[in-house]
Amino acid sequence: MEKMTQDQVRTIANMLRKRSLWMIHYCTGCGAMELPPTMTSRYDMSRLGLAPFVTSRQADILLITGYLNVKTLRRVITVYEQMLDPKYVIGFGSCALNGGVYWDSYAVIKQLDRYIPADLYIAGCMPRPEAIITAFQDLMDLIDSGKADGYKRYKRDLAYYKENQRKVLG
Amino acid sequence: MMGIVDKIKEIDGTKVTVQRENRIFVDVEKERVIGTLYSMKLIGFSQLSVLSVIDRIADNQFEIFYVLYNRDEKVNATVRVWIDRDNPVIETAEKIYPSAHAWEREIAEMFGVKVEGNEEAGKPFILENWNDLPPMRKDFDSIKYSSEHFVFRHSEDKNE
Numbered sequence: 419m420e421k422m423t424q425d426q427v428r429t430i431a432n433m434l435r436k437r438s439l440w441m442i443h444y445c446t447g448c449g450a451m452e453l454p455p456t457m458t459s460r461y462d463m464s465r466l467g468l469a470p471f472v473t474s475r476q477a478d479i480l481l482i483t484g485y486l487n488v489k490t491l492r493r494v495i496t497v498y499e500q501m502l503d504p505k506y507v508i509g510f511g512s513c514a515l516n517g518g519v520y521w522d523s524y525a526v527i528k529q530l531d532r533y534i535p536a537d538l539y540i541a542g543c544m545p546r547p548e549a550i551i552t553a554f555q556d557l558m559d560l561i562d563s564g565k566a567d568g569y570k571r572y573k574r575d576l577a578y579y580k581e582n583q584r585k586v587l588g
Numbered sequence: 589m590m591g592i593v594d595k596i597k598e599i600d601g602t603k604v605t606v607q608r609e610n611r612i613f614v615d616v617e618k619e620r621v622i623g624t625l626y627s628m629k630l631i632g633f634s635q636l637s638v639l640s641v642i643d644r645i646a647d648n649q650f651e652i653f654y655v656l657y658n659r660d661e662k663v664n665a666t667v668r669v670w671i672d673r674d675n676p677v678i679e680t681a682e683k684i685y686p687s688a689h690a691w692e693r694e695i696a697e698m699f700g701v702k703v704e705g706n707e708e709a710g711k712p713f714i715l716e717n718w719n720d721l722p723p724m725r726k727d728f729d730s731i732k733y734s735s736e737h738f739v740f741r742h743s744e745d746k747n748e
């Protein structure tokens with residue numbers, strides 16, 4: 419048998435990866451409300467090969483549902499760093515995107531991707547299960563085409579992320 | 589038989605306002621708060637539902653209120669006390685209502701009220717690394733704090 423090239427291996431790996439994603443959802447905000455219908459029979463995300471998971475070590479997707487404040491950001495970063503490569507981050511709702519309705523709050527840190535790299539954002543307050551399912555499909559496409567490279571960016575731009583983290587976490 | 593309102597009126601130094609059935613306000617002086625709470629518990633107000641603060645900045649006062657509930661009579665009573673905003677000190681109520689412990693920690697953190705007798709009030713509770721005015725005070729500028737500490741994304745900003 420001919421030897422497969424590095425690229426071919428990666429292509430096949432990505433193709434397989436996107437079909438079996440385990441998700442850890444960090445329910446910081448109100449948006450977590452939309453996850454039960456997404457997971458259960460009404461929208462049934464397991465038909466896409468996704469499953470909710472409980473530990474960070476085994477999870478592939480980190481779903482941040484809603485606003486993050488200084489206290490929860492610290493935990494999110496710990497969870498994110500515990501996860502093994504490849505790992506993907508989805509920012510869920512306008513709060514993770516830009517503070518949302520809490521843009522003027524003393525606690526909410528606004529932009530998630532200044533602290534950890536987000537591969538995808540779902541806009542809306544709160545996004546409906548249809549939007550979440552669409553986001554998962556988009557994420558699969560990104561993985562397939564190798565564009566979901568947040569974990570690589572985190573290593574490459576570690577100094578940038580760590581500096582931002584230090585600024586708010588002290 | 590004596591009604592619950594009359595029983596509250598019997599407590600020394602209280603000014604009772606009956607807003608509507610089941611909703612009673614009891615204004616007291618600062619020195620009498622603990623005594624009043626104790627008497628309220630004796631006449632059946634067994635539960636402390638809420639203990640919090642209203643910042644009466646125009647009068648330079650804090651209004652501390654204790655929402656109590658009487659399960660037998662199904663009556664809510666709020667004990668209110670106004671204290672000096674520049675020197676906000678209250679005595680702990682945790683000996684009477686143990687649930688006051690956490691509420692007092694919260695008002696100590698969010699309003700900067702000193703709680704005498706509660707050993708943990710004043711220690712960090714919800715906030716981390718806080719070094720500004722207590723955030724629930726009305727003179728705390730949340731927008732200013734937020735824009736100084738956290739970056740807002742403008743529509744023209746590129747991702748990195």
Ligand code: SF4
Pocket residue numbers: 447448449483484485510511512513514518519542543544545
């Ligand atoms: S985006 Fe809306 S639903 Fe989501 S956490 Fe923020 S306020 Fe809640």
